[in-house]
Amino acid sequence: MSNVILIGFMGSGKTTVGLRLSYRLKRVVEDTDKLIEKKENKSISEIFSTNGEDAFRKMETDCLRELLSFKQERIISTGGGLPIRRENHALLRKLGTVVYLQISPACVWERLKNDTQRPLLQCENPLHKIQELLSERVSFYEEAADIVIDVDGKNMEQVLAEITEKLEACGCIEGGTENEDFSD
C-alpha cells in the first residue's frame, strides 16, 4: 500500500504538511489523532486524562490497523509519540512510505511554548520535557523512517519541495506536481 505517512515530534508540522501534500498530490489526508478523537468522541487531552497514555497508545496501534483496510492511497499524519511502539513500525512499513520531519528542541519550543493542547507539555518545565522526550524518541523516528527531512529553519514551501523531490526519487509518487497554486 503506497500511502505517504508523516512522523515526527510534536510541532514538526506533520498536520500542516499533510494537508498541503494532500492538496499537491490530490490525495485524501488522514490524521491519526483526529481519527482517534472522532472514534472516542473525546479530545486527545480528555483521552489522556480519563483513559491514560497507555490506552491512547493502544488506540494509535488500532488506528494504524484500521488505516491498513483503507483501499485508496492517502497522506497520513500521525501523533508525535506513535513511533515509540515498535509494533507500530511494522504497521507503518505495511502502510507505505514513512517521512520523518526532523526538528530540534529549540525549534519545537519556539513553535509550542504557548500550546495548551498537548497533554505531555502541560508540565512545570515544558522545554525540559521537549528535550527529554525528543532525545528518547530520535532513534525510534530514525528506525521507522524511509525518508528524513530536516525542517529546522525552513518554510513550508521548502519542506514540501524537499518531500516531493524525495518521494519522486524513490518512485513513491509521479513527477509533474510543480503546477500547484501556492496562493492559499
Ligand code: S3P
Ligand atoms: C503526542 C503528540 C500529539 C498527540 C498526543 C501525544 C506525543 O500529536 O498524539 O498529544 O506523544 O508526542 P502531535 O504530534 O500532532 O502534536
